[in-house]
Amino acid sequence: MKKTCQIVAIAVFLLFIGGFFVLNIAMPDREFSQQENKYLQMLPEFSFKALFSGKYTKDFEDYTTEQFAFRDAWITMKARCELLSGKKENNGAYYCGDTILPDFDDPGKEEIDRRVDYVNALAEKVDTPVYFGLIPGSTEINASLLPKNAPADSQQTVLDWAYSRSRADANVDLQSALGAHKNEYIFYRTDHHWTSLGAYYGYTALCESMGLTPTSLSAYDRQTVSEDFCGTTWSSSGFTWVEPDTIETFVPDDGSVTVLDLEKDPPQEGPLYVTSFLDVKDKYSMFLGGNSALRSIETGHDGPSLLIVRDSYADSLVPFLLEHFSRIDLVDLRYYRGSLAGYIGENGFDSVLVLYSVPNFTTDQNLFLLSM
Amino acid sequence: MVFSSILFLFIYLPVVLAVYYIVPSRWRNLWLFVVNLVFYGWGEPVYILLMVFSICLNYVSGLLIGKYVLTDRKKARLVLVINTVLNLAMLFFFKYFDLVARTLSAIPGVRIPTLGLSLPIGISFYTFQTMSYPIDVYRGDSYVQKNFIKFGTFVALFPQLIAGPIVRYKDIARQLDERHESLDQFANGVQRFIVGLAKKVLIANNVGMLWDVYANASPAQLTFVGAWLAAVAFSLQIYFDFSGYSDMAIGLGKMLGFDFLENFNYPYISRSVTEFWRRWHMSLSTWFRDYVYIPLGGSRKGLPRQLINLLIVWSLTGLWHGASWTFLFWGLYYAFFLILEKMFLLKWLDKHKVIGHIYTLLVAISGWVIFQQTSVSQTLVFFRAMYGFGQAGFCAGRDLYYLAGFGLLLAAAIFASLPAGRTLFARLPEKLRSAAVPALIALVLVISTAYLVDSTYNPFLYFRF
Numbered sequence: 001m002k003k004t005c006q007i008v009a010i011a012v013f014l015l016f017i018g019g020f021f022v023l024n025i026a027m028p029d030r031e032f033s034q035q036e037n038k039y040l041q042m043l044p045e046f047s048f049k050a051l052f053s054g055k056y057t058k059d060f061e062d063y064t065t066e067q068f069a070f071r072d073a074w075i076t077m078k079a080r081c082e083l084l085s086g087k088k089e090n091n092g093a094y095y096c097g098d099t100i101l102p103d104f105d106d107p108g109k110e111e112i113d114r115r116v117d118y119v120n121a122l123a124e125k126v127d128t129p130v131y132f133g134l135i136p137g138s139t140e141i142n143a144s145l146l147p148k149n150a151p152a153d154s155q156q157t158v159l160d161w162a163y164s165r166s167r168a169d170a171n172v173d174l175q176s177a178l179g180a181h182k183n184e185y186i187f188y189r190t191d192h193h194w195t196s197l198g199a200y201y202g203y204t205a206l207c208e209s210m211g212l213t214p215t216s217l218s219a220y221d222r223q224t225v226s227e228d229f230c231g232t233t234w235s236s237s238g239f240t241w242v243e244p245d246t247i248e249t250f251v252p253d254d255g256s257v258t259v260l261d262l263e264k265d266p267p268q269e270g271p272l273y274v275t276s277f278l279d280v281k282d283k284y285s286m287f288l289g290g291n292s293a294l295r296s297i298e299t300g301h302d303g304p305s306l307l308i309v310r311d312s313y314a315d316s317l318v319p320f321l322l323e324h325f326s327r328i329d330l331v332d333l334r335y336y337r338g339s340l341a342g343y344i345g346e347n348g349f350d351s352v353l354v355l356y357s358v359p360n361f362t363t364d365q366n367l368f369l370l371s372m
Numbered sequence: 373m374v375f376s377s378i379l380f381l382f383i384y385l386p387v388v389l390a391v392y393y394i395v396p397s398r399w400r401n402l403w404l405f406v407v408n409l410v411f412y413g414w415g416e417p418v419y420i421l422l423m424v425f426s427i428c429l430n431y432v433s434g435l436l437i438g439k440y441v442l443t444d445r446k447k448a449r450l451v452l453v454i455n456t457v458l459n460l461a462m463l464f465f466f467k468y469f470d471l472v473a474r475t476l477s478a479i480p481g482v483r484i485p486t487l488g489l490s491l492p493i494g495i496s497f498y499t500f501q502t503m504s505y506p507i508d509v510y511r512g513d514s515y516v517q518k519n520f521i522k523f524g525t526f527v528a529l530f531p532q533l534i535a536g537p538i539v540r541y542k543d544i545a546r547q548l549d550e551r552h553e554s555l556d557q558f559a560n561g562v563q564r565f566i567v568g569l570a571k572k573v574l575i576a577n578n579v580g581m582l583w584d585v586y587a588n589a590s591p592a593q594l595t596f597v598g599a600w601l602a603a604v605a606f607s608l609q610i611y612f613d614f615s616g617y618s619d620m621a622i623g624l625g626k627m628l629g630f631d632f633l634e635n636f637n638y639p640y641i642s643r644s645v646t647e648f649w650r651r652w653h654m655s656l657s658t659w660f661r662d663y664v665y666i667p668l669g670g671s672r673k674g675l676p677r678q679l680i681n682l683l684i685v686w687s688l689t690g691l692w693h694g695a696s697w698t699f700l701f702w703g704l705y706y707a708f709f710l711i712l713e714k715m716f717l718l719k720w721l722d723k724h725k726v727i728g729h730i731y732t733l734l735v736a737i738s739g740w741v742i743f744q745q746t747s748v749s750q751t752l753v754f755f756r757a758m759y760g761f762g763q764a765g766f767c768a769g770r771d772l773y774y775l776a777g778f779g780l781l782l783a784a785a786i787f788a789s790l791p792a793g794r795t796l797f798a799r800l801p802e803k804l805r806s807a808a809v810p811a812l813i814a815l816v817l818v819i820s821t822a823y824l825v826d827s828t829y830n831p832f833l834y835f836r837f
Contacts (some may be wrong), residue, residue: 005806006559012810013562014389016817021386057414065378065825074825081819085578087777091826148775238826 034281079238087149087314096145099189100233100306106153107362120167121371124355125341133172133355138187155358170209177205188245189230196248203320209298220250230281251319256300263293287315293335297328304350311360333366373414375620376572382517401525404590408528418592427524433506438516452510463499471695494534505541514542522548535617537635537655546783552631557730561626566816568619573820574784576613579605597767607740610787643728645709702742
């Protein structure tokens with residue numbers, strides 16, 4: 001090797017490692033990453049206790065990686081490299097052109113049985129009619145977009161099996177309602193949730209189960225509230241060049257609705273749409289304001305009362321339900337630690353809806369609380 | 373600390389190199405001694421004490437043996453025996469105690485509690501490395517190192533501390549006293565390090581994901597194609613991981629003025645298992661040859677004795693790889709083929725070269741399945757699918773998906789495990805090579821950085837709901 005070549009080779013190497021050493025010191029640390037929607041590791045505080053427990057070195061190592069200069073760009077580059085190498089996925093999400101679909105693993109029949117049994121236990125325990133709804137996820141509805149032979153398991157199989165074992169008063173046929181409109185914009189392309197339109201079709205399925213008459217789609221005043229929603233699969237995949245989604249609302253928030261967050265002490269009153277979330281990454285949380293152990297909504301309408309055992313899909317469904325009920329409560333088993341049957345009895349709900357997306361239903365670790 | 377991390381590449385290494393070249397050369401060993409301990413203690417600070425103990429023990433033993441070796445052979449021998457026993461006891465205690473405790477506890481009435489100690493990183497490497505020094509002094513193969521810092525630098529030398537190559541004291545004794553860092557050597561070191569980084573971060577980590585996909589597959593899922601895909605992926609992963617690490621170690625050594633011996637020499641092109649082990653983890657095979665096989669008599673005491681010696685060496689080689697009976701079995705598996713080759717197979721293979729290649733690859737790839745599967749039943753699931761067609765048939769849709777997704781990477785990895793790439797590159801015109809080297813260095817650095825930054829990419833998602 002010629003001497004100049006050697007010098008250039010050494011220079012490239014040293015400038016790269018030395019350059020980023022300096023850059024990383026010079027650039028300010030970020031506390032929060034919008035792209036990842038998480039708090040980043042800050043410089044850990046030194047103590048001998050932390051050092052000998054191994055916590056200090058681990059945190060410091062996370063710190064070096066999470067505060068690395070131009071982190072977001074590196075992550076996007078890695079996603080691009082994966083696609084260039086012939087892969088069709090990155091970090092558990094499939095790249096399907098303008099849509100990103102999360103992977104799904106069927107946990108097997110035994111596991112599904114175990115979970116459905118919690119729903120059955122609730123149905124037996126309470127006198128109130130219990131409706132059971134499983135929402136097929138984006139990956140199922142958009143399966144035709146998946147890369148060829150992609151090993152994502154069928155959610156329909158899981159759903160069919162779960163319904164066949166369910167002893168709830170009614171199983172809500174969400175899959176037909178969504179399946180019939182699968183070419184419409186019913187799931188976000190960059191997020192795992194259904195869009196408000198998807199939630200509307202879910203609402204029609206629910207109405208059919210509950211014997212309600214749904215409002216027709218054309219009667220709503222559709223408003224676009226955001227055109228730059230980059231959701232969860234956008235974050236996890238690193239496919240950050242995929243175009244952002246649009247968020248719509250169908251039912252206006254006219255102020256007649258009272259949303260009480262009972263997790264807070266004292267209970268905190270909030271609007272139907274928390275528009276401040278539209279200014280941050282986590283825009284879907286504008287529906288009711290995101291996760292909370294327990295919310296109680298006074299709708300301002302006449303009608304029966306409903307308790308929804310929820311995951312976040314329910315938040316964008318609730319606006320459609322307002323006109324049919326006087327009160328809707330939403331309980332989140334990840335945070336709620338009371339007796340569910342007790343709460344239902346105390347408040348005399350007219351019906352209970354256990355509503356989960358299939359991916360959440362197969363993975364959530366708190367479903368056993370249904371039987372408590 | 374590992375080389376393939378942001379912390380090492382962008383903090384530790386620039387600081388170590390900068391200070392190393394700024395200070396006068398007489399301070400360089402001391403600087404290395406200090407940063408070696410930081411490197412070693414990063415994961416488990418307490419184990420620095422273990423390292424220091426190991427350095428002191430062998431340093432003192434070396435001094436004593438050096439003192440008596442010419443005057444009182446018996447005393448020297450006694451020190452050597454005590455030292456070797458203590459070294460092995462330390463290795464046994466930290467690495468094998470729980471295995472023995474669990475095994476003995478399987479006997480009714482026996483109950484030995486396990487300790488659950490975390491394995492001090494690199495203990496298998498540095499124990500072997502350190503032990504070799506008093507033995508070499510006793511044998512007269514090496515001088516006594518009177519300087520504690522120099523000896524400590526040898527034991528804890530960070531490039532090869534945690535994954536080899538196993539450097540024998542006699543091989544770098546002179547370099548500890550006097551080494552002449554040069555531009556040429558540094559440039560070679562950079563290139564070598566980059567080759568290793570690419571092997572580890574770009575190839576090994578990625579093909580490893582393919583093995584992970586299949587490793588725990590049930591018999592009903594694992595097809596013929598799937599099982600082979602996974603087994604080949606792991607064979608490539610372990611080669612690129614391990615040899616990549618050795619390349620990085622050798623490269624770092626060169627940057628600091630050391631020349632370590634080679635550790636890998638394209639093992640997958642071997643035509644016999646005997647040849648495979650001359651090309652795979654050469655520093656380990658050499659160590660066992662010099663410090664176990666030959667002292668036991670090697671092949672000089674007749675065939676039966678030689679076979680016993682081989683069985684001993686390969687049992688130990690197997691167990692060295694991990695504290696589990698799986699590894700013992702894996703070692704004996706190789707002993708079986710090596711003995712077979714010694715008896716007659718090698719001569720026959722010499723005349724049937726193509727068959728030799730195929731046979732060696734089959735033995736090695738199947739061996740890795742034994743090596744990596746933690747349960748015998750899962751190993752059998754794989755062998756059934758690989759050799760007898762599993763219940764799941766020949767090929768499934770997901771196999772095609774992974775073949776399509778990993779095909780390019782696998783092809784590149786297979787190509788890179790042959791010497792052809794290097795040969796072709798050497799044939800390029802000088803000018804082109806001169807331009808290509810810095811460009812390739814930059815490319816590998818950029819892409820590796822992207823993968824390393826992404827490795828902790830674990831976004832908090834409201835995904836679960």
